[in-house]
Amino acid sequence: xxxxxxxxxxxxxxxxxxxxxxxxxxxxxxxxxxxxxxxxxxxxxxxxxxxxxxxxxxxxxxxxxxxxxxxxxxxxxxxxxxxxxxxxxxxxxxxxxxxxxxxxxxxxxxxxxxxxxxxxxxxxxxxxxxxxxxxxxxxxxxxxxxxxxxxxxxxxxxxxxxxxxxxxxxxxxxxxxxxxxxxxxxxxxxxxxxxxxxxxxxxxxxxxxxxxxxxxxxxxxxxxxxxxxxxxxxxxxxxxxxxxxxxxxxxxxxxxxxxxxxxxxxxxxxxxxxxxxxxxxxxxxxxxxxxxxxxxxxxxxxxxxxxxxxxxxxxxxxxxxxxxxxxxxxxxxxxxxxxxxxxxxxxxxxxxxxxxxxxxxxxxxxxxxxxxxxxxxxx
Numbered sequence: 113x114x115x116x117x118x119x120x121x122x123x124x125x126x127x128x129x130x131x132x133x134x135x136x137x138x139x140x141x142x143x144x145x146x147x148x149x150x151x152x153x154x155x156x157x158x159x160x161x162x163x164x165x166x167x168x169x170x171x172x173x174x175x176x177x178x179x180x181x182x183x184x185x186x187x188x189x190x191x192x193x194x195x196x197x198x199x200x201x202x203x204x205x206x207x208x209x210x211x212x213x214x215x216x217x218x219x220x221x222x223x224x225x226x227x228x229x230x231x232x233x234x235x236x237x238x239x240x241x242x243x244x245x246x247x248x249x250x251x252x253x254x255x256x257x258x259x260x261x262x263x264x265x266x267x268x269x270x271x272x273x274x275x276x277x278x279x280x281x282x283x284x285x286x287x288x289x290x291x292x293x294x295x296x297x298x299x300x301x302x303x304x305x306x307x308x309x310x311x312x313x314x315x316x317x318x319x320x321x322x323x324x325x326x327x328x329x330x331x332x333x334x335x336x337x338x339x340x341x342x343x344x345x346x347x348x349x350x351x352x353x354x355x356x357x358x359x360x361x362x363x364x365x366x367x368x369x370x371x372x373x374x375x376x377x378x379x380x381x382x383x384x385x386x387x388x389x390x391x392x393x394x395x396x397x398x399x400x401x402x403x404x405x406x407x408x409x410x411x412x413x414x415x416x417x418x419x420x421x422x423x424x425x426x427x428x429x430x431x432x433x434x435x436x437x438x439x440x441x442x443x444x445x446x447x448x449x450x451x452x453x454x455x456x457x458x459x460x461x462x463x464x465x466x467x468x469x470x471x472x473x474x475x476x477x478x479x480x481x482x483x484x485x486x487x488x489x490x491x
Contacts, residue, residue: 116405117142119177121164123150125451125460126183126381126397129389131156133397139405144173151451152183167191174200181358181404182380185212186260203306203357203404204379211354212379215287216258222374225353227346229374230365232289234258241276241288248290258285267323292373294365298332299384300347303359303399303409310351311399311412312344313392318363318384324460325383327479328421330391330414333471335366343372350377359400361385383423383463388412390447390465391419416467418474422482424462426455429487432462439464439481446481 115138120127123145131141131152144160145153153159162169164187171194174180179201180192192206211218219232231248235241235255245251257266257279269291270276279286297318304310314331331340347362361382363375385396394402394410402409424432432455439446443466450462462485466477483489 115140116178117176118401118404119144119174119180120152120156120183121170121173121180121187122183123147123152123159124183125151125453127152128155128451129386129449130181130183130381130397130400133395134401137398137401139401142173142177144170151453154452165191167194170195171198174198179203179404181400182209185209185379189213201404205355205357208354208356209379212377214258215256215376216285218377219287221354222350225349227350227374228371230254230289230292232287235286235288237280238273238276241270241286242273244288248288252291254289254291255279256287256289257282258287260284265323292365292367292375294367294373296332296366297375298335298343298364298366298372299328299382300343300362300364301359301382301385301388301396302344302347302351302362303396303403303412304348304351304356305403305409306357306406308352309409310348311409312348313385313388313396313412314414315340315343315364316384316387324425324458325423327423327475328384328387329471329475330387330419330421339366339370339372346372346374350374358403359385359396383421383460386449386463387419387421387465389449391415391467417469418471419465419467420471420474420478421463421465422478423460424450424464424482424485426453426457426459426461427486427488428457430455432485435485435487439484443477443481446477448481448485 117140119142121144128151141156142158143156160173189206189210192202222229245253252269252271255268299318300315301313317329317332319327351360359381361378365373381396388395393413399409447465453461464481466474468474
């Protein structure tokens with residue numbers, strides 16, 4: 113028996129770290145990347161440069177792969193159905209993935225299976241936004257393009273109908289949602305295999321800055337056992353009802369009245385799960401590989417009382433390698449993960465993980481290292 117080949121569509125950092133997780137297992141990876149300098153293309157042996165939106169390219173890439181998976185959700189659904197018709201396993205499959213691709217489809221499905229969400233509906237124009245605001249308790253409301261948004265892109269908080277014109281200029285459907293009065297953002301990460309085995313990681317707190325994830329704290333501090341279990345059960349139910357295979361991240365709002373509401377779904381390894389590389393017995397990346405190959409899933413339990421992940425964003429200090437000496441000498445327990453990307457202001461170029469028994473100390477260590485690598489901290 114030969115070891116299987118995993119075909120990964122997308123050459124970003126998620127593919128890079130998923131490939132890393134497959135190395136100890138002897139799993140071969142084949143990558144479809146936009147460009148040879150992409151994060152994963154720098155480290156994967158077999159790289160095909162091509163457009164994931166082109167069916168012929170996808171079909172040629174899939175030859176020799178035992179399964180196809182993704183580091184993004186942008187492959188057209190009809191192309192994935194064509195691959196399945198060709199006999200290529202696609203995980204997650206198009207029937208599941210469409211719920212991460214289209215926010216309107218996702219909201220309709222979550223409503224149908226009884227998952228708590230913010231009030232919402234598709235809107236046709238700014239006047240319709242004004243009508244929705246009246247239904248949802250008034251402005252401000254949140255507008256989202258149903259496809260293509262990430263890291264705050266494709267999302268607007270509007271205070272009146274006049275401000276609502278911008279999202280409609282792209283000519284794509286727009287989803288309106290109430291602006292939730294939340295205490296904080298949480299994430300529940302689960303992994304599910306084709307035969308239905310599933311594991312759940314501890315619920316984490318996700319701290320956003322300007323629409324981009326800044327810090328993740330595992331587990332979410334002060335979260336009651338009851339609400340944590342409820343969030344995990346919601347994520348497991350969503351994975352099962354949608355037929356997800358692989359990693360599913362369920363981003364949540366914790367409301368001031370003690371509920372959780374589902375904000376977004378991601379069907380791939382996710383920023384809110386990066387802490388698992390160093391803080392869990394089995395990382396999200398390793399379990400994603402296991403799931404898409406239908407191998408038994410690994411233990412998701414944490415290794416330490418607290419783990420903190422802090423994203424490293426590009427700033428005005430391009431030579432991050434020079435900062436390693438300070439960071440590593442100051443904190444020998446620090447784990448640095450860089451993506452091989454050119455440093456540009458505001459761009460995610462890596463992350464750091466810290467862990468230990470004292471949350472304040474673990475937070476300080478992660479934020480100091482991320483800030484020093486970026487150049488916003490100089491001592």
